Amino acid sequence: MRLYPFARPALPRLALGMLAALLAALVALAIPQVLQRLVDGALTRQDASQIWPAVIVVLVLGVIEAVLIALRRWFVLGPGTHIEARMRNALYARLQDLPVTFHDKWPSGQLLSRAVSDLNLIRRWISFGLVLLIVNVVTIVIGAMILVSMNWILGVIFLVCSVPLWIVGYLFEEKYSVVARRSQDQAGDLATAVEESVHGIRVLKAFGRGKFALKNFSDQAESLRGTEIEKARAIAGIWLWLLMIPDVAFALCLVAGVWLASQGEFSVGGLVAFFATATVLRWPIESVGFLLSMTFDARTATDRFFDVLDAPNAITDPEHPVTIDRPSGRLAFERVHFRYPDSPSRFPDLLDGVDLVLEPGETMALVGLTGSGKSTLTALTTRLYDVTEGAVTLDGVDVRHLGREELRRHLSMAFEDATLFSASVRDNVLLGRPEWAERSPEADAALEEALMVAQAGFVHDLPEGVDTLVGEEGMSLSGGQRQRIALARAVAAKPAVLVLDDPLSALDVDTESLVEAALREVLSSTTALIVAHRPSTVMLADRVALLENGRVTAVGRHSDLLRESEHYKFVISSLEDEERRESAREEVAR
Ligand SMILES: Nc1ncnc2c1ncn2[C@@H]1O[C@H](COP(=O)(O)OP(=O)(O)OP(=O)(O)O)[C@@H](O)[C@H]1O
Known part of the structure; x- marks a missing residue:
């Protein structure tokens, strides 16, 4: 039946x-x-x-x-x-x-x-x-x-x-x-x-x-x-x-x-x-x-x-979704609690009352020791997971009250793990803009701009340029190349809020600084939350939030936090150590 x-x-x-x-x-x-x-x-x-x-x-x-x-x-x-x-x-x-x-x-x-x-x-x-x-x-x-x-x-x-x-x-x-x-x-x-x-x-x-x-x-x-x-x-x-x-x-x-x-x-x-x-x-x-x-x-x-x-789906569209025509990009975490569904009940919440506000146009870096919950916090913005308590809001509207498609139009994300689909570079980059599936001067311009920001000009040297098939069925690309295409994808969507979960980790230090320089312009016109694993990424941000034991324990300008927070100083010095080790490895490789 x-x-x-x-x-x-x-x-x-x-x-x-x-x-x-x-x-x-x-x-x-x-x-x-x-x-x-x-x-x-x-x-x-x-x-x-x-x-x-x-x-x-x-x-x-x-x-x-x-x-x-x-x-x-x-x-x-x-x-x-x-x-x-x-x-x-x-x-x-x-x-x-x-x-x-x-x-x-x-x-x-x-x-x-x-x-x-x-x-x-x-x-x-x-x-x-x-x-x-x-x-x-x-x-x-x-x-x-x-x-x-x-x-x-x-x-x-x-x-x-x-x-x-x-x-x-x-x-x-x-x-x-x-x-x-x-x-x-x-x-x-x-x-x-x-x-x-x-x-x-x-x-x-x-x-x-x-x-x-x-x-x-x-x-x-x-x-x-x-x-x-x-x-x-x-x-x-x-x-x-x-x-x-x-x-x-x-x-x-x-x-x-x-x-x-x-x-x-x-x-x-x-x-x-x-x-x-x-x-x-x-x-x-x-x-x-x-x-x-x-x-x-x-x-x-x-x-x-x-x-x-029949598998239960707790993350669905609301019955009467709210719409925001032109979001200003104010992103806020309001007393956010979160635990993964299968986490043992004796464990405390992974995120334990996070309060954080990103004003429209602001770039905020998120730093914290490994496992402190940075990726988890960013995942809550696009409703990959829903908060256990509290709310994530965009322009004051709880993201759970927006249709998921609308939310993802306003907010796009690039991950450390740069997944490419078996499609052309062009289709991979313009994934978030289905209206540009057909070629048009506007779509081409957006594609070029996104590739430029992500320093992904190398795609023009591929056998069929931006039409080259990549992903599992296509050309094999290096980790850094894939990451740059994935970053271009997030940028091309031209969202009100850009969430970058360590999307530059596979780039060498020189390419990373080129990408960061190009990103600056994009970041000046959008709200951005960036998980930072390198000190140079922190420098892109207007303010930095420090995540510690499931809470944001300090928010402020990098230079102020260095003076005020011992834990922040410790986290940054461990990022610097890691960056030094990586530069040395690259030098040896060269
Ligand atoms: N899908 C999941 N299910 C259950 N637990 C998870 C899941 N993803 C992450 N965790 C746990 O949540 C904690 C925080 O992970 P998260 O990836 O958010 O940390 P992070 O600060 O981004 O770490 P890193 O800097 O190493 O990337 C970790 O202890 C991890 O084991």
């Missing part, structure tokens, strides 16, 4: 497929009736020429049945792929919508296996299993009625012998669905392992841990293999019963049928028709087993799909 919304547009074709399948089943059931007339007619009249009209009817019915089966296949293939595509789009949209807290917890392989193999199972079930299951059950019911009407004793024997099939099917379901769930979860873990090792291939190679990763992977593959064997055993077991039970039913019916015929209660043609009908029913009865296993696989896959669709 939960698949119904995805299946609705495809229902007419599914219904036509089902109709074709039902007609094919009825035709198959009609053939034995013709056979009965054929046999009885030929025997009673002892006239061989009586056989031809019946033979022609049987042949025509056979052709009609074949055409109907072909039509069934043709009708049902399309709906399966459509439903799969709709579900995949829904899953993708949901993944985009779900908060970072969800992605922190869910391994990417589990999501990948849901998007690929689980949906594949559902498609195969819709295109094949669902229709056949319904049609086969209907065929069995109609066939059983025909059998009982032909001879109620034989019919009842046949049906009573089929009852154990349903019991076996029920017991099978109980066992199989648990194993199927385990197998699909393990396939997800395996996908995660592949994804992680492909992503981390450089680290694995550098540390010579390829063999360790392989061992880890083969252990997981072995567990999956074990579960698959368990699954195959369960299926083999049910097949044994499914093949054996109809055989017993046939044997009993044969004995009873021959005896009844010898008593004159049954014509020879009737006996032939009875067994021909029972033979037509044999495949539907036998196939119930694997159709059930397909159904349970698909049900597990559906459960796994809805695990993601």
